Amino acid sequence: MQYMFLLYSTPEAEPTYGTPEFQAMMADFAAFSEKAAADGVMRGGEGLQGVDTATSLRVRGGKVETMDGPFAETREHLGGYYLLDLPDLDTALRYAAQIPVAAFGTVEVRPVMDYNL
Amino acid sequence: MAAAAQAIAVSKALEAVLRQDRGRLMAALTYRLHSFQLAEDALQEASISALVHWGREGLPQSPQGWLIRVAFRKALDQLRSEGRASERDDAMQLVNDLLGQDEPEAIPDERLRLIFTCCHPALELKSRVALTLRTVCGLSTGEIARLFLDNEATMGQRLSRAKTKIADAGIAYAVPPPEQWDERMQAVLTTVYLIFTTGYTAAPGEPRDLCGEALFLARLLQALSPEQPEIEGALALMLLTEARRAARIDAQGATVRPAEQDRQRWNREQEAEGRQLLETALRRKRAGPFQVKAAISACQMAEPAPDWPQILQLYTVLLTLEPTPVVRVNHAVALSENGHGAAALATLDGLRDTLADFQPFHAAHAAVLAQAGQVDAARGAYVKAIALAANENDRRFLAGRLERLG
Numbered sequence: 001m002q003y004m005f006l007l008y009s010t011p012e013a014e015p016t017y018g019t020p021e022f023q024a025m026m027a028d029f030a031a032f033s034e035k036a037a038a039d040g041v042m043r044g045g046e047g048l049q050g051v052d053t054a055t056s057l058r059v060r061g062g063k064v065e066t067m068d069g070p071f072a073e074t075r076e077h078l079g080g081y082y083l084l085d086l087p088d089l090d091t092a093l094r095y096a097a098q099i100p101v102a103a104f105g106t107v108e109v110r111p112v113m114d115y116n117l
Numbered sequence: 118m119a120a121a122a123q124a125i126a127v128s129k130a131l132e133a134v135l136r137q138d139r140g141r142l143m144a145a146l147t148y149r150l151h152s153f154q155l156a157e158d159a160l161q162e163a164s165i166s167a168l169v170h171w172g173r174e175g176l177p178q179s180p181q182g183w184l185i186r187v188a189f190r191k192a193l194d195q196l197r198s199e200g201r202a203s204e205r206d207d208a209m210q211l212v213n214d215l216l217g218q219d220e221p222e223a224i225p226d227e228r229l230r231l232i233f234t235c236c237h238p239a240l241e242l243k244s245r246v247a248l249t250l251r252t253v254c255g256l257s258t259g260e261i262a263r264l265f266l267d268n269e270a271t272m273g274q275r276l277s278r279a280k281t282k283i284a285d286a287g288i289a290y291a292v293p294p295p296e297q298w299d300e301r302m303q304a305v306l307t308t309v310y311l312i313f314t315t316g317y318t319a320a321p322g323e324p325r326d327l328c329g330e331a332l333f334l335a336r337l338l339q340a341l342s343p344e345q346p347e348i349e350g351a352l353a354l355m356l357l358t359e360a361r362r363a364a365r366i367d368a369q370g371a372t373v374r375p376a377e378q379d380r381q382r383w384n385r386e387q388e389a390e391g392r393q394l395l396e397t398a399l400r401r402k403r404a405g406p407f408q409v410k411a412a413i414s415a416c417q418m419a420e421p422a423p424d425w426p427q428i429l430q431l432y433t434v435l436l437t438l439e440p441t442p443v444v445r446v447n448h449a450v451a452l453s454e455n456g457h458g459a460a461a462l463a464t465l466d467g468l469r470d471t472l473a474d475f476q477p478f479h480a481a482h483a484a485v486l487a488q489a490g491q492v493d494a495a496r497g498a499y500v501k502a503i504a505l506a507a508n509e510n511d512r513r514f515l516a517g518r519l520e521r522l523g
Contacts (some may be wrong), residue, residue, distance in 0.1 A: 001287045088289035089239060090297065111286050 002043060002085050002112040003092040008076040009105025011050070028100040036084055036095065043055035075104060083112070127172045131164060134180045139255035140337075144231035146188055148290055153252070153280040155192050163188035167503050216464060218395055228253060229341040230290050232334070233459035236305040237288050244279040245308040246315070251276055253337075254330045261403040264315060299347075299405075306407055308350045309334045313355050317362070318508065349398035350408030356391030357414040375417040388418060389410060409435045425454040446481050458489035476505035480515060494523055 016019035029047075036042040054070040070077065082099065086092045089109070096107040135142075139160075146156035163184045177183040235248040243265070249262075250256040262272035282288070293301040309331050316327025335352040342348060367373050395411045413431045416424040429451040435444050445468055453461035465482050469500035472478035483498035499519040506512040 001334075003287075057523070086287075088287045088291075088294060090289055090291075092287070093239075109286075 001087070001114065002083060003089075003095075004110045004112055005045075005082040005084065005092075005096055005099060006078055006108040006110065007076055007080045007082075007099060007105065008108065009101050010063040010076050013104040014079075015104075032098055032100065033082075035098070036082065041084045041086055041095075043083040043085050045080070045083045045084075047080040048078065051077045079105070124168075124172055127168055127176075130171065130176055130180070131167050134184070135164065136255060138181050140228055140231065142185055142188070142227060143228035143252050145185060145225065146192070147234075147252075148227040148230060149189075150192050151290065153283055154277075155189075155195060157252075157280075158195065159188040159192040160184065162191040166191075166449050198238065226341065228337060229292055231378045232292050232305055232341075233292055233301060234283060234288060236301075236308040237283070238301070238304040239286060239288060240279050240282060242308065242311065244275055245304070247272060247276055249308055249334070250312065250327075250330065253334065256325055256330070260325050261391045264319065264323065264325070284476050302347055303406070305338065306335075306347060309338070310355070310407075313358070317365075320508075327360040328355070328362070331355060332359065344401070345404050346398040346401040347405040347407050349394045353391045353394040353398065354407055354411035354414055356387045356394065357411060357418065360387035360391060361418070366510050369464060369513060370510055371517055372436065372510040373514070375414075376423045383418070391415070391488060404434070404438070406435060406438045409438065423454075426452060429455050442468050442498065443475075443477070446472065446478050449483050449485060453485040453488050458485065462489060474505065476502050476507060476511070479505060479512075483515075483518065487518075487522060496522055 015025050026092075033045060035043065036045075050068045050074050054068075056067045056069060056071050058065050079101065082095075084092070084095060086095065092109050096102060099107050101107055142160055143156055146160060147153055150156050151157070166187050167180070167184060171177070171180075186372070226318075232249065232253055235252055236245045240248070247261050247265070250261050251258065258273050258276060259269045262269045265272065267275075290502060312327050312334065313331035316323075317333060319327065332352070332355055335348065335355060338348045339345075339352055360383050361375060363384070364378035364380070365373060367379075373379075391411070392415055395408065399407050399440055400414070409431055413435070416427045416431065419427075429448075432444065432448040432451045436448055445464055449461040449464040449468075452464065454459075455472055462485060465478070465485060468478060479498050479502035483495045483502055486492075486495035486498055496519060499515055499522070503512055503515045503519070506515060
């Protein structure tokens with residue numbers, strides 16, 4: 001089963017760019033990605049630019065409405081994701097705990113819909 | 118007339134089998150069918166068939182074996198009608214294996230998997246309780262709804278949401294690996310203990326005694342997973358608490374604290390079993406919150422009066438294992454009982470905002486203030502506690518305390 005890991009955190013909680021803490025976090029991300037790849041479970045994963053770069057769009061009554069900003073203004077922002085192929089939720093939660101964001105933000109784990117079932 | 122009597126006898130026999138073994142049958146079916154819902158539907162249909170067949174041909178030699186075989190066939194029909202080929206092949210293989218066994222009635226006990234699945238921390242605590250009572254203990258949805266003062270439809274939806282999440286989120290029907298064992302076992306024991314406390318504070322006359330169900334679950338866990346100190350600790354805690362059940366409410370209907378209970382009314386057999394289990398657990402030298410709570414319970418029952426110095430030490434240990442506001446309140450009460458009134462009040466002042474709506478906080482605050490001689494403040498705290506009291510027994514206890522302040 002494929003699981004999507006959505007990485008949320010508040011900007012204040014994140015290590016500041018350029019500090020040793022930031023470098024340590026990036027090293028931990030790299031190590032996690034390498035481990036997931038080595039385990040053969042990696043299906044994808046990227047970091048996202050900040051929410052100030054987000055644009056949201058919806059079509060209502062045939063009209064396109066474009067808005068500056070994320071879908072919802074929340075304290076914790078979606079900052080990146082991983083897509084991993086794992087046998088069950090317990091395994092997924094074990095991986096989730098190793099993602100650096102878990103230490104200062106929240107990792108939401110969602111199974112990906114399988115349309116072949 | 119004879120036919121009616123026969124039908125009643127068969128239905129009684131079926132009911133007895135299900136009451137005794139529903140959890141075991143559900144565990145075996147769920148393990149093989151990989152689906153709670155399919156297992157539940159199949160067992161339900163097998164039970165309906167049993168009424169017809171057992172009435173016509175008499176009780177089979179192994180009713181459990183009969184039910185499980187028929188349930189597998191029903192599940193197979195279900196899968197076939199849905200056209201799910203791969204699952205059907207798997208199930209077919211399993212049924213063939215099962216029917217090929219020399220002793221199909223020897224059903225392996227898969228209930229530990231079932232309990233771990235029902236009590237998975239990815240499920241809401243109340244859903245864990247409901248699912249465990251339904252699946253392992255065999256209570257009906259209506260019975261569970263009644264115990265939680267919910268209506269049956271709401272409880273049915275809760276159960277069905279939980280089963281859907283188990284299937285869709287990929288919660289494995291498995292015993293957790295060693296590195297997750299302690300955390301997952303705490304989730305299981307917390308669920309079982311909540312079942313116990315729900316029963317302990319229930320109004321009398323409930324048709325199903327949840328304390329009994331919780332003790333059944335704890336004993337089952339102990340049998341399926343022996344030599345686990347936290348399981349022993351949780352069982353000890355429940356036995357020691359259960360031993361005081363008859364004394365917890367006085368003739369006027371007021372709650373009585375363990376320190377003031379009529380010890381003649383304690384169940385000494387349950388107390389002795391609880392103490393022995395606790396000793397066994399502590400000898401394993403792997404402390405955990407349930408063992409510490411059981412030890413506190415045992416100290417409250419010390420002769421001739423509670424051993425407060427020891428209770429204070431134990432709460433200090435518990436604070437390191439479980440640093441929650443509720444444990445802090447109890448720690449403060451123990452401080453006050455040991456003559457550290459100022460420290461107790463300082464702790465409680467720090468919790469005032471967090472626990473503003475928590476009745477036991479105000480009751481504890483009142484008792485500590487009274488002990489410190491601050492009568493007016495104590496009176497105010499009792500009034501707050503009374504306003505928040507969840508049941509008549511606690512209200513009477515608190516009103517009595519308030520009255521005693523004069």
